[in-house]
Amino acid sequence: MPSSDTQPVAQPTPVRDLRIGVYICRCGGNISDVVDVEQVAQASRHLPGVAVARIHTFMCSDPGQQAISEDIQKEKLDRVVVASCTPFLHELTFRGAVARGGLNPYLYEHVNIREQCSWAHKHDPAGATAKATRLIAAAVGKLHHVRPLDQVHLPNHRKALVIGGGIAGLKAAADLAARGIPVLLVEASDRLGGRLNDWGRVFPSEQPARDLVARLVDQVRQEARIEILLQSQLTAVTGFIGNFQATITGPLGPAGQAHTTQATVGVIIVATGFAPYVPRDGEFLYRQSPRVVTLPDFIRGLGEADPQAPSLLWQGRAVRSVAFIHCVGSRQLDGVHEPQPDGRINNYCSRVCCTTTLQQALAVKRQFPGVEVFDLHQDIRTYGRGHEDYYIQASQAGVVFFRYHGDEPPVVQVDPADPDAALRLQFKDYLTWGEELILPVDLVVLSVGMTPGNALVGDGDHSLAQMLKIPTGEDRFYQEIHPKLRPVEVSVNGVLLAGAAQGPMNIQEALSAAGAAAAKASAMFVKDDVELHPFIAAVDPELCEGTGQCLTQCEYEGALQLVEQEIAGQTVRRAQVNPGLCVGCGACAAVCPHRAINVNGWTVDQYDAMVDGLVADLAQPAAVA
Amino acid sequence: MNSPAPHAAFTPRILVLATEKCAYPGADAVGKAHQEYGANAYVLRVPSPVLLPEDFYLRSYARGIDGILIAACGSDCPYRGAYDRLAARIDRLTLRLKEGGLATARLRLTAICTVCIKAYLKEVGQLDQTLRGLGPVQRDIARQLWEASLQDLRAAVSTAA
Numbered sequence: 001m002p003s004s005d006t007q008p009v010a011q012p013t014p015v016r017d018l019r020i021g022v023y024i025c026r027c028g029g030n031i032s033d034v035v036d037v038e039q040v041a042q043a044s045r046h047l048p049g050v051a052v053a054r055i056h057t058f059m060c061s062d063p064g065q066q067a068i069s070e071d072i073q074k075e076k077l078d079r080v081v082v083a084s085c086t087p088f089l090h091e092l093t094f095r096g097a098v099a100r101g102g103l104n105p106y107l108y109e110h111v112n113i114r115e116q117c118s119w120a121h122k123h124d125p126a127g128a129t130a131k132a133t134r135l136i137a138a139a140v141g142k143l144h145h146v147r148p149l150d151q152v153h154l155p156n157h158r159k160a161l162v163i164g165g166g167i168a169g170l171k172a173a174a175d176l177a178a179r180g181i182p183v184l185l186v187e188a189s190d191r192l193g194g195r196l197n198d199w200g201r202v203f204p205s206e207q208p209a210r211d212l213v214a215r216l217v218d219q220v221r222q223e224a225r226i227e228i229l230l231q232s233q234l235t236a237v238t239g240f241i242g243n244f245q246a247t248i249t250g251p252l253g254p255a256g257q258a259h260t261t262q263a264t265v266g267v268i269i270v271a272t273g274f275a276p277y278v279p280r281d282g283e284f285l286y287r288q289s290p291r292v293v294t295l296p297d298f299i300r301g302l303g304e305a306d307p308q309a310p311s312l313l314w315q316g317r318a319v320r321s322v323a324f325i326h327c328v329g330s331r332q333l334d335g336v337h338e339p340q341p342d343g344r345i346n347n348y349c350s351r352v353c354c355t356t357t358l359q360q361a362l363a364v365k366r367q368f369p370g371v372e373v374f375d376l377h378q379d380i381r382t383y384g385r386g387h388e389d390y391y392i393q394a395s396q397a398g399v400v401f402f403r404y405h406g407d408e409p410p411v412v413q414v415d416p417a418d419p420d421a422a423l424r425l426q427f428k429d430y431l432t433w434g435e436e437l438i439l440p441v442d443l444v445v446l447s448v449g450m451t452p453g454n455a456l457v458g459d460g461d462h463s464l465a466q467m468l469k470i471p472t473g474e475d476r477f478y479q480e481i482h483p484k485l486r487p488v489e490v491s492v493n494g495v496l497l498a499g500a501a502q503g504p505m506n507i508q509e510a511l512s513a514a515g516a517a518a519a520k521a522s523a524m525f526v527k528d529d530v531e532l533h534p535f536i537a538a539v540d541p542e543l544c545e546g547t548g549q550c551l552t553q554c555e556y557e558g559a560l561q562l563v564e565q566e567i568a569g570q571t572v573r574r575a576q577v578n579p580g581l582c583v584g585c586g587a588c589a590a591v592c593p594h595r596a597i598n599v600n601g602w603t604v605d606q607y608d609a610m611v612d613g614l615v616a617d618l619a620q621p622a623a624v625a
Numbered sequence: 626m627n628s629p630a631p632h633a634a635f636t637p638r639i640l641v642l643a644t645e646k647c648a649y650p651g652a653d654a655v656g657k658a659h660q661e662y663g664a665n666a667y668v669l670r671v672p673s674p675v676l677l678p679e680d681f682y683l684r685s686y687a688r689g690i691d692g693i694l695i696a697a698c699g700s701d702c703p704y705r706g707a708y709d710r711l712a713a714r715i716d717r718l719t720l721r722l723k724e725g726g727l728a729t730a731r732l733r734l735t736a737i738c739t740v741c742i743k744a745y746l747k748e749v750g751q752l753d754q755t756l757r758g759l760g761p762v763q764r765d766i767a768r769q770l771w772e773a774s775l776q777d778l779r780a781a782v783s784t785a786a
Binding site: 612 | 672684
């Protein structure tokens with residue numbers, strides 16, 4: 001290897017004879033009140049390869065962007081620098097302007113002289129001006145090592161995998177199939193419909209839940225494009241958007257062998273729903289007294305009760321009074337509630353339990369007017385359209401409301417003198433002055449909240465979250481990228497969320513989310529191929545000698561491999577990147593002795609050149625490194 | 626090593642390698658909050674500092690960068706295994722500086738989050754003070770270490786092969 005003064009390592013020669021345009025933004029004074037932009041422009045004109053350096057009051061405005069596009073044509077520019085605000089605001093804007101001028105959009109470098117210069121060095125205008133110039137020199141230096149890049153195009157497999165056959169999964173599958181997209185619907189249990197199979201009537205329409213389920217199940221079953229796998233789970237997945245390879249494991253066959261299905265799908269919709277919170281043994285005497293039940297148990301029991309029965313019976317015993325306790329397993333407080341097995345508390349509101357509780361309280365009152373109904377809440381959150389009516393009607397029907405504080409939860413006790421007598425419910429009521437009350441009640445219904453249903457599909461490394469790399473929030477539910485701007489999308493391209501897997505929501509909301517997920521999935525299939533950004537590893541075939549060093553660093557299975565190639569009649573091994581699996585971290589780049597592998601747009605040579613720009617003697621034109 | 630006497634007239638050149646997901650927006654947050662630090666700190670954006678080899682750092686010193694702050698994502702690193710590999714590399718690099726006679730304080734690895742304004746100001750400020758005490762980087766030493774690191778990089782391959 002040559003060991004000249006400046007280049008002890010062989011480096012690709014910089015691109016020569018460039019015509020670079022440098023554009024400096026005043027940002028209406030945000031930059032130019034501190035940075036002397038005239039001086040920066042003047043110094044920029046001396047940088048190697050710079051053909052024009054211009055100043056504009058707002059580069060991001062239409063005239064500002066147009067100046068770039070026009071100069072590319074008029075001045076025959078082949079590289080562009082804009083020095084303005086943070087790249088997170090306008091890097092894409094200016095790449096667009098560069099593309100409109102007819103240049104490859106990646107022959108562009110963004111320099112941040114607002115957030116990281118004028119705003120941070122307000123009292124040092126001379127320092128800020130020098131820094132802005134040096135940052136531009138770095139960008140110009142980098143551009144001497146930048147080559148055009150193309151978006152990565154990959155084939156798009158027009159098929160969707162929907163995980164979960166509850167109401168959200170059914171809706172997503174039905175919507176996709178209606179648009180002509182084949183669907184593989186995988187359900188862990190032995191029937192479609194999920195939690196709604198065991199639900200009574202749904203608010204606010206008071207339709208039987210099973211009617212809703214039946215309609216969707218019929219639709220899904222009649223759709224030839226939907227393949228349904230019951231008692232099945234996703235057990236392995238590789239690949240990426242447009243190209244997921246999924247392994248689905250079914251029930252054990254007669255020979256004791258599980259049946260597995262392989263499928264290639266372009267998009268995955270996760271609709272694994274929720275699981276009702278299960279109280280700890282002894283929490284409000286749950287599992288210690290048969291007269292303490294959860295809200296889902298109660299709904300099921302009430303649904304099975306004889307509508308002609310003169311009185312409410314629970315396990316054969318007449319019930320004269322029922323108390324509903326809100327927020328069981330929700331809105332828990334540190335230091336008051338015992339943590340869950342993973343050490344966390346459920347500090348979130350489960351949203352749907354208030355209205356469900358009032359609906360059930362009202363149902364009891366209407367069916368059995370003689371039964372006394374008590375409602376113990378922290379707050380009543382009947383947030384949805386038509387939900388408040390349940391509160392009003394429950395009050396009118398004679399449900400008696402009490403309010404407890406979260407740090408003083410009610411206490412349920414068995415009468416020590418007579419275990420067969422009514423339970424004693426003790427609490428302080430803050431609708432009054434905190435009066436201490438003891439109510440005898442025959443049945444206590446715990447309004448349990450929602451917890452993530454992904455526990456259904458394995459734990460730890462085999463959980464869906466691990467397999468699909470979906471981030472989860474503090475509440476353990478799957479987390480979308482942006483709750484407002486990008487709902488139902490997660491940080492993994494090609495994976496979408498539908499329904500309560502994403503957080504507590506009611507049926508209406510779950511169906512909206514499922515519809516949104518199906519719409520976004522359909523939109524992904526508008527094109528025959530998938531376009532990905534080009535910032536992934538790339539191998540320079542001229543420099544690669546097949547040492548395999550890069551492979552030892554790669555954490556992403558299949559992203560990088562050595563393949564045999566014919567070069568000049570010889571069979572040699574060369575590194576090859578799978579663009580769909582590479583995430584562009586660059587761990588491979590740091591160990592290549594030939595700098596043959598680099599992350600597109602962020603090569604080590606480019607970093608070297610940027611450093612040279614930062615330290616260049618700016619009094620005279622710097623040499624091209 | 627230089628004498629520890631402060632170099633009053635000397636302004637160090639500080640390179641900040643800031644991760645795209647964490648420290649770079651963190652540095653933006655400092656400006657947005659109109660908090661000030663020295664104009665001698667230059668931020669370069671990186672997807673992950675793991676992509677930079679040891680020779681990059683040593684070459685930077687040889688070119689006249691007096692101190693380098695690696696502002697990474699720490700445990701929030703979006704890339705699998707990248708932070709551990711980075712930390713291991715920085716350990717080796719630190720050892721190289723120490724054995725070669727370049728102050729290890731010229732290199733700092735820290736985690737800066739998207740809103741870590743105070744941490745950013747503290748790290749940049751402390752490095753600036755340290756470098757002012759140390760004086761300009763000894764570019765000739767850095768140059769020797771740079772070349773040695775490149776030789777080792779190539780040797781690693783011949784050993785592996």
